[in-house]
Amino acid sequence: MAYVEHTTNAHYGKIPAVTKGLMGNRRASFGELGARSANYKAHDVVYYEGDEAKRLYQLVSGTVMLFKLLPDGRRQVVEVLRPGDIFGLAHADEHDCTAETLTDAEVHEVEMRQVEASPEMQYQLASCLTNQMKVLHEHAVLLGRKSAIERVASFLMYLIPDRGGVGCIGPDLSRSEDSCDLQLHMTRQEIADYLGLTIETVSRVVSDLKRRGVIRIDRSDKIHLNRICSLCQMTGIH
Amino acid sequence: MAYVEHTTNAHYGKIPAVTKGLMGNRRASFGELGARSANYKAHDVVYYEGDEAKRLYQLVSGTVMLFKLLPDGRRQVVEVLRPGDIFGLAHADEHDCTAETLTDAEVHEVEMRQVEASPEMQYQLASCLTNQMKVLHEHAVLLGRKSAIERVASFLMYLIPDRGGVGCIGPDLSRSEDSCDLQLHMTRQEIADYLGLTIETVSRVVSDLKRRGVIRIDRSDKIHLNRICSLCQMTGIH
DNA sequence: CGACCGGTTGAACTGCATCAAGCTGAGTGG
DNA sequence: CCACTCAGCTTGATGCAGTTCAACCGGTCG
Incomplete structure (x- = not known):
């Protein structure tokens, strides 16, 4: 990829x-x-x-x-x-x-x-x-108001191109894909400082999302979203 | 008063x-x-x-x-x-x-x-x-990034007239007073929702500030600041 | 190869949330 | 005038999400 x-x-x-x-x-x-x-x-x-x-x-x-x-x-x-x-x-x-x-x-x-x-x-x-x-x-x-998982999920959703932080486009995605590659450009520390968490919590949540199959980690700053809809479900806005 | x-x-x-x-x-x-x-x-x-x-x-x-x-x-x-x-x-x-x-x-x-x-x-x-x-x-x-006490202290400082949220003016206060009356106009719930806390935590912190003599509570929405400088010290920005 | 940096994982701790009473004061009605 | 109610607030006991501390891992660079 x-x-x-x-x-x-x-x-x-x-x-x-x-x-x-x-x-x-x-x-x-x-x-x-x-x-x-x-x-x-x-x-x-x-x-x-x-x-x-x-x-x-x-x-x-x-x-x-x-x-x-x-x-x-x-x-x-x-x-x-x-x-x-x-x-x-x-x-x-x-x-x-x-x-x-x-x-x-x-x-x-x-x-x-x-x-x-x-x-x-x-x-x-x-x-x-x-x-x-x-x-x-x-x-x-x-x-x-959001939990750690909700913060990280929101953050990842925010990074999806051409979505401007907007949530689910719905089940009939115009892109007709429920997956996406992301390039982070931020260290865990920067992400943590953005989300009001610690580096360890960010790391743990990311690992957890991986374990659940929602994302795949290709390199620490290159993440593949397997199921955007599932991720969106975790942002707290649904 | x-x-x-x-x-x-x-x-x-x-x-x-x-x-x-x-x-x-x-x-x-x-x-x-x-x-x-x-x-x-x-x-x-x-x-x-x-x-x-x-x-x-x-x-x-x-x-x-x-x-x-x-x-x-x-x-x-x-x-x-x-x-x-x-x-x-x-x-x-x-x-x-x-x-x-x-x-x-x-x-x-x-x-x-x-x-x-x-x-x-x-x-x-x-x-x-x-x-x-x-x-x-x-x-x-x-x-x-702030703790509950820091949040409440920051909030109270923000309410002081003619300070626009600015911190300590220094020891030689132009107002030459280290005390001040505040009218909240917000319920504990509204304050909690502003500060990202629960109503109970806000209540506890306010009680704690009272116990420490930093503030006096005249009515739940009327608070007298006894020692503005001490309060300012608790905002986390010093 | 070893040092180093960013990241992960585990174990223990703690600050705040949650749950559950009780309190206080303003408004209402007998 | 007092009893009742109800909303907003306080206080206590308990739990847990996220922090803290600490060890370890893997890639990179001199």
Whole structure:
């Protein structure tokens, strides 16, 4: 089984061309508005929590995570960004999170002044933020109310390409397949910090899913979903 | 000790007049842009999760919470809104949360079309969302990584007027007081659903804080903070 | 080959949930 | 005015999901 990045990972691929309205699932792009493009290697830090916020960033390709640290070292990954997502917003001129790439990533960067001066960009900004807020709401439910199995199942479902975190499409899947390959791009530690669990719990749950035949582990970061529907059943949203 | 609403509760008071830039701590208002004003009683539902999203709302006074439900009844309060906050945004024309007032509330309502057509409103929207994103990030840390005591302490700190969730101002408090009265406007159940805990745990932690002399309980929804600094010390961010 | 890093697995512990009473205060009716 | 009720809250006893601590495993790299 070959793992072709752009078909096997939701986090890959360029920004989708489809756009709707402000409140629709538009995925706007800063590219056509004269943003500077920058390339980062995997595990580069784009900015640190507390840094002065000078620019706005839009992820073009690859994956970026935003996380916060508590003084004793506890970490919470607050967002795992997909192409099209905007980051670097700051409420009081200071970044509230650290932004670190999970993979090589291409990013469009725009000076804050430019954004302030461009209604076009603000439109796109509002549109992207709307979407990201929804994801944050779902993640709050995950962190506040879901069990470990439900968290991991939700996480895996979220990674399925062309599903945008949406649950079961129903029994008559348009893809007519109930299986799928995933490329994780995250260590167990990163997953744990995203799901509010420990590394051991993530590992145990993944092993358990394997034992139950729901997934197959080809390499620790390459997982094959055997039964997407079963997995979806475990997310807590059914 | 008298409890005067607009001085004792962070959730009360009109939208602050102070505004800065897009990324600053601006608290924009739709009022001057011809929004319709609506008044709700305590515990009114503004819209339900799944309802078609037709309008955008900005809270003028009072408190509103947004929550999501899992099919088995588990609930997560994802946001507790303050005056100036915007809600009702929907990614796919459908509200992703239920919006319910906690107190009597005044709300400005704007048709989605109007927002789409108004760069001015989009600017304000982007500004408000930036702030709300930051709060959601902090809340993710709370839900994912904090203990019960830390959650309750963080929650109480968040309610202190004129602090916007900011931690210790330092030993030389500008208010020169280390105490404060709070009006909760939330039942133990609502607090528990906000903090990702059970009602019993919230109750136990509050009793514990009382026993330690950090707070005094005047009525279940009226709490006096005896030592704000001690409380702040318990939030996990120090 | 050995060191090392990320991951897995086991055994014991614990913080919070669950289950089950009891309490308190506001509202109601005799 | 007191008895009753009922909703929201508190407190105690018990259980368990997930953490913690510790050992081990397998692939990779110098």
